[in-house]
Amino acid sequence: MNRNVILGVDVGVASLGACIVEVDDAGRPVGFLDGVSFIYPTPDGAAERRGHRAMRRGYRRKRNRLRDLRAYLVETLKIATDFDGKPDGIKDPAFTDIAMGDDTLRDDKGHRLISPNSRTRLRALGLSEALSGTDLARAILHIAKNRGMRLTRVIGTSEEDEKARKEASVMVEQARATRREMAAQNAQTPGMML
DSSP: OOOEEEEEEEEOSSEEEEEEEEEOTTSOEEEEEEEEEEEOOOSSOHHHHHHHHHHHHHHHHHHHHHHHHHHHHHHHHTOOTTTTOOOTTOSSOEEEOOOOOTTSOBOTTSOEEEOTTHHHHHHHHTTTSOOOHHHHHHHHHHHHHTOSOSOOOOOOOSHHHHHHHHHHHHHHHHHHHHHHHHHHTTOSSGGGGO
16 A cells, blocks of 8 residues: 655754654645654754854944945045055055154055054044045044944843943943043043053
8 A cells, every 4th residue: 555655854953853744645644654853952052043143143234334334435535445455565554644754664655654553543633634535534444443332231140240340340440541541631532642
């Protein structure tokens, strides 16, 4: 006697199930013949997987946001697409259009080479004088890359939350000390203190 059967397989995060179901000529189930399931431990829980997925989504959104901002700056300010790149043959320094003394290192195009934290200096300089389109784009991109509050609220009551709360209070005190130092030096931004 020939039977019409269907093999059903269910692959889950922490399980694998299979069953054989008898069906009639129209394909409707008429009986359950056999089934088995295997449950195994997973390396991550659902909440942890969700956290990783959210992190990947955040990275992807940031990458897309910065890509779109770069394109907007290139189009609006009419600058080269590689405005934030490093000159060839130079290991780390970034170049800028800021005019400085002759004692500074320059590349073959005459751009002054300065340290990688130049974006912070550009932002401070932009408070007191006009920046070139390229330097303005670098400063704006620096703000976009470093946006958001670094301190987070801690609400829980566990020992780990208490540790995070203490770390946050230390960071708040450090931020207050920086503001006091800025006031003492008459600096409008942290970059002006450098």
